[in-house]
């Protein structure tokens with residue numbers, strides 16, 4: 001077995017995700033029309049232990065990646081909201097780091113406190129947190145919201161999974177690479193397709209799944 005540089009925390013995260021059906025191997029048709037041999041369903045991160053390991057992994061990512069110091073974690077509705085909340089807690093718990101937590105509503109509220117933003121005001125350095133960037137539509141909407149606040153500056157994006165696939169454009173770049181270049185910010189992920197491949201190679205015993213993902217990567221993967 002060849003040794004990989006895969007972080008033990010990532011191995012734990014992958015194994016928890018497989019055990020809970022969050023990371024699946026098989027045949028899945030994506031929004032892009034591509035037929036993928038694997039699928040990550042963040043909607044299934046709904047137990048105490050999964051939320052706990054997810055928040056630890058995201059906090060570790062933020063603390064040890066290219067994402068700079070920041071003031072507010074912004075979670076776009078809907079799936080970004082719990083991810084931002086639990087990560088805000090984990091940053092304090094694991095790293096003693098204080099930050100604000102905020103999110104948007106998909107529909108503007110016209111009574112009570114009103115408006116479409118909840119939580120920390122969008123002021124200072126902002127990091128967006130979400131499950132995945134696919135076409136980039138959701139992240140661009142979140143970036144547009146932040147741009148409406150003159151005192152807010154987007155400094156990074158954290159996501160759970162980077163599929164490292166080419167986008168629809170002819171550039172051969174992924175959505176992540178396009179967003180990084182266009183906005184001049186780092187977009188980091190807890191897991192990449194390369195990590196999943198490394199894991200399957202190291203673990204062994206899942207040769208069919210490994211072969212299918214290698215083929216998919218050859219066809220749609222970005223240059224790594």
Ligand SMILES: O=P(O)(O)OC[C@H]1O[C@H](OP(=O)(O)OP(=O)(O)O)[C@H](O)[C@@H]1O
Pocket residue numbers: 076077078079080130131132133134135136137138139
């Ligand atoms: O890059 P994209 O093509 O926009 O796809 C990725 C987005 O799609 C999903 O959210 P969705 O907008 O479906 O809302 P949800 O969080 O309410 O599921 C997902 O949570 C990402 O935010």
